[in-house]
Amino acid sequence: MIRRSQFSIALALFMIAAHAYAAITVTDDSGATVTLAAPAQRVISLAPHVTELLYAAGGGAKMVGAVSYSDYPAEAKQLPRVGDNKALDLERIVALKPDLIVVWRHGNAQRQLDRLREMHVPLFFSEPHHLEDVAVSLTKLGQLLGTSSTADAAAAAYRRDIAQLRTQYANRPPVSVFYQVWDQPLMTLNGEHMVSDVIALCGGRNVFAKLEPLVPTVSTEAVLAANPEAIFTAAPGATKPDTTLPKLNTWRTWPSLKAVANNNLFAIDGDLINRPAPRIAQGAKQMCEDLDLARSRRKSGAP
Structure with missing residues (x-):
């Protein structure tokens, strides 16, 4: 017979394991639901601001590609290029085998976005319009990347900076x-x-x-x-x-x-x-x- 304490430990371990493999679901800036079976490991950024958000959210080590002008932080300059805001290199994107692509909703051509959808790789549309949206984006990307502790800390620091300016000016x-x-x-x-x-x-x-x-x-x-x-x-x-x-x-x-x-x-x-x-x-x-x-x-x- 399993003792109650042993049962409790076994149940806790089961819950931890189940949580580790639970699907991750967030809503992107287009209002669409984005679901990943596990935290993203190979991420492509299709806008310079997205690249900055991903690094700030703790995802730098998981990035495998980015568009031109993704130049911050300095490490981003070394990422393989997959085009720019006018034209994407779809063949290279496929070759990089991403499990998440973060898209600039109004910056990337609709025709090419349709082609990306045909790849059946999860797309997260990023289009922050208000200052608070930056913090929200960090939190959501942190969830998708499995780096919530880093992303949440970055969001909190950003909110403090904005609050200080609001109070002052x-x-x-x-x-x-x-x-x-x-x-x-x-x-x-x-x-x-x-x-x-x-x-x-x-x-x-x-x-x-x-x-x-x-x-x-x-x-x-x-x-x-x-x-x-x-x-x-x-x-x-x-x-x-x-x-x-x-x-x-x-x-x-x-x-x-x-x-x-x-x-x-x-x-x-x-x-x-x-x-x-x-x-x-x-x-x-x-x-x-x-x-x-x-x-x-x-x-x-x-x-």
Whole structure:
């Protein structure tokens, strides 16, 4: 006869073993259910921000491929390349035998996504729109990778960074902001984009938040009519707050524009502000500091 203590130990071991092989199910950013029979061991990233998320979630050792511009952290530069956001190397993806592919929902061509589905490899669609979504993505990817302790710690650290910025800046006097994505044609971001979340976090106001689609085209006349107090753009590599790019300098043609009159033309490292990954907290910190600089440049009595 098995003693009660022996039975309890045997039952506990059985439960641990059963849990170890239990299926893992999460919901991705498209609302689809993603189920793995066991933690992923061979993962491919199809977007630079996804690569950053996977490494931060503790999955670096499990990655077998990534797209071009997956350059952070440094180890990611050594991963085999499987194409870019315009075209994927489907043959190489098949050869790498992934058991999970993390896809950028709006960055990868639909036709090629259909081909990926035909491979019957689980796909996780990543499309974070809000600052909190970065932490949620880390947690979900950690579950799929079997690295929840690392992923949860990264999510908590990220949330602390964002909360600190919100506490410090959210109640500052508002600053109207135009975020310039491109100059020809002139493009910006609406209120559904994460950059708009960053602007609000810092006490700013996106002057084109209500436009559609996510990346709308606007006219120079519309920007002049909105008369933003600060204009931002992304730069290739870190820049100082008072450094402007040629595409921003064109605004100096209109010296009465508030952003020009107060010299509030700012460039931020694009990798820190445009990628919906943990480093966006660094980009947010830079934007918050720039907006505080814009406030300090207000003429006495100016809003």
